[in-house]
Amino acid sequence: MIWKTSRRSITIDRPLVMGILNVTPDSFSDGGDFVSLDAAVERAEEMIAKGVDIIDIGGESTRPGSERVDDETELRRVLPVIEAVVKRFDTPISIDTSKSEVARHAIDAGAEIINDISGLRFDPAVGSVAAETGSGLALMHSRGAFETLHSEPTVDDIMAEVTAGLNHSLDEARSFGVEDEQIVLDIGIGFGKRLEQNLELIAKLGKLHKEFPNFPLLVGTSRKSFIGKLLGGRPVEERIYGSIATAVVAVWNGANIVRVHDVSETVDALKITERLLRV
């Protein structure tokens, strides 16, 4: 399988690791309210040294309780980092945004994939940016508006709900002229899903793999709160082994790309998982 981006075709012949680079003031503070460019680029370099395949750069936090930021604020955070990383390294960069103007400038600066947690629901014009630039496009399942992304409405069949939502996003992307080869689908772990539903999606990922056989699947479980809950209220910094377990099972069940904080550990775990999958 291949994934077409605006700068290359990524061959997906083994599980790929997407490393998270949050460039929000709470992640790479310069001591004040701004992001330190040097610290962010150093983090990118460290992930590359550990074997990351894609770097996902985001300037707007979607954690529970976060507030939206405007285009200018998001661009001021992400553009210098994208430019600096593109200049120094050849690792593909995705821009974690649901805003078409942010996506457009990020792609112009050298990012090559748009990672939209709203699956084109917040700003459908993200689809036209992907079509016009030929960028990769990750469509994640989520429900509700930005403010209610993490509320947990009752759903009786989460597998059916996610399948329907992804089909809707897929139709929307195709309507803008985005090609199937540009698209990756994501089940949206933690976004408006209860603990049991997150578990069901990971354990039964194989069913989605059968529903969408022509699309690579991306899964992001890293450090999320369901892992903390299952471990008796573990804080985020202590969710690494739990996160690894979910990445391994997701890949075992058909995930092609995992989005993680802990690159080195995940790369090791997935090398073994991949070898076992080949037996």
Ligand code: YH5
């Ligand atoms: C994803 O799954 N998730 S942002 C809360 C946490 C830890 C991590 C408190 N962007 C995804 O990473 N993009 C995010 O614990 C994503 N798939 C894709 N494609 C949320 C996040 C997080 C939230």
